[in-house]
Amino acid sequence: MFDPALFKLPGMRRAATILGLLAIVEGICIVFQAYYLSVAIVGLWHLHSLASISQPMLWFALAWVGRQLLVVIKNRVMYPLVEQTTGDLRRKVMQKLYRLGPSYVAKTGTGNVVTTALEGIDKVQTYLMLVVIKVIDMMVIPWIILIYIAWLRWREALFLLAIFPLIILFMIILGYAAQAKADKQYVGYQRMSNHFIDTLRGLPTLKQLGLSKRYADNVYQVSEGYRKQTMAVIKTAMLSTFALDFFTTLSIAVVAVFLGFGLINGTITLLPALVILVLSPDYFLPLRTFANDYHATLNGKNAFADVQKMLALPVPTERQQLGTQPVQWQSDSTLSLHDVDFKYDDDQLALKHINIDVHGYQRIGIIGASGSGKSTLINLLGGFLTPVADQGKIQVNGQTVSHLSQDAWQQSFFYIPQNPYLFHATLAENIAFYQPDASRQAIER
Incomplete structure (x- = not known):
């Protein structure tokens, strides 16, 4: 759930350290809150005056307020970092899309690109805002509570220590099932986005051919498949939430039974028993809050993985072979391609032995059957595609370049798709x- 790539984001390690320290203070506040609340309840049980419990209640109120303030502070620490990180990711994605060019959009699908660049970044923001704080709380706060319970009575602490990894193991099993269903749902969402974009683009053609109503069935089937995938994720989420609540409640009940026997046998007094009982729900609370937000952040995790995958795609290097200033095309300017090949991911060549010689101001039309490579050639000339390395020769004004993905070249022309x-x-x-x-x-x- 906690993607290791998160720690590679700028400022994330520092924020995690601060959140860890705040979680330690919050754990101490939880212990103080439980102790002074128990002192007040025990005082009332022994029929002490209300004045005698005013001081414990004051300390309880201060601990409670401090705990809530720490939650606010943690959100304040995380929110600016998340805003800056998602803003940087959005800019990097747009810059990467410009570098990759229209071939990447055509290969991946417009719906996928829109989902990743727009809604995907929003989901990443939710993912970062929720998961980092929850995971750090789950790693820190239960240990503080467990250490204090062990100082009061080691038997209950040993039981809580043993049951915690068992609950986590069970949640991991359900988590993998939820992850698999969420992955399918996210793919279905991207597929539906692609179909939606294709439908909008092709609607005039479908109307002219009288196929618009028939194609509506296809749109319905895609959206219905996405609905079923979403319901499958919700069912798994409800099952995991029920299982977690059941096991944590059962564990607290077992601790209460142990404490009850201890009170009957006289091996423990009322105050420490009540403190342990009050702390037991807080011991499981970070795990429960993390589990509640787990399913809400799955799409964010998938979107973050897609963004990282796209940012890791290779782009042409040596982009300054023509210098840094735009190429000034004049009447004596030349562009030549000799025996240039290009291929996509497969081994089959999309363009083979391309030869072009352009001199000065000319109007040039490219004619060919559908699928013959006209758009590929335009993208190659625009520098959006890179030809096969060490094959053929490309020259601009007599200067040989390895490809046309040159900053100076791309700043010198206009491309209208x-x-x-x-x-x-x-x-x-x-x-x-x-x-x-x-x-x-x-x-x-």
Whole structure:
């Protein structure tokens, strides 16, 4: 559940250290809260005056307030880091998409890209905000409570120590089942997103062919499959929550029975017995809160894994072979490709022995049957695809380059795809989408 890649994020180790220290203080507050509450209850049991229990109740109130303040402080510590981290991830994803180009979108699917870049980052934010605090609390607070219970009475502490890993083992088994179902649900969600985007794009064509109503059945089947996958995840979540509540409640009941026998036999007094009984639910509370949020963060974990996988994809290197300034295309400029090959992931060549010679200002049309590689060639010329290494020769103004994914080259031309997209922004912002710092004069030009 706790992805090790989280600790590689900037600032996460420092935040985890601070959260660990705050969890230690919170555990101490929980112990103080249980002790002084038990002192007040025992005082009332022995018919002491209300004035005599005012001081224990004051200490209890201070410990309770301190515990709640620590929860707020932990959220305050984590929230700015999560905001900055998700913002950086979103920028890195968009930059990576620009580097990977339209071929990655075509291969992965527009719905998958949208899910990862937009909603996926939002799910990552929820995942980071919930899981880090919960995991650290689960690793720290139960040990503080267990040490204090062991100091009061070692038998109950030994039982709680033995039952905790058994509950965790059972939850791991259910967690793997939930993870498998959540993975299928996330894939189904991406598939539904792809179908939705494809439907919107192809709706005019479907209407012209009279197939729009027939295609609606396909959309229904996809959405119905996603509904069934979601219900399967919810069933597993409800089962795991019930199992956790059952075992923790049963464990607390067993501790209460042990304490009851101890009171009957006179081996323990009322105050420590009551303190142990009050602390027992708090001993399991971090595990229960973690389990409650576990299923809510599964999609966030999957989205985080997808983001990391996409950011790890290789991109062309040696992008400065033409310098840092845009290439100024003039009447005597030249672009030539000789015996250039390109292939996708499989071994079959998509483009073979491509030869092109362009001189100065020309209008060039690329003609070919559907699937013959026209879009692939355009993406290759735009620097969005990288040709087969050490095969053929590419020259710009007589200078040999290993590929056209050059910063200077890509800054010197305009690329209009077959299906352009206007963002929900001003016309000027759409024109300057890849150069947001452009001046008004540059935009108008």
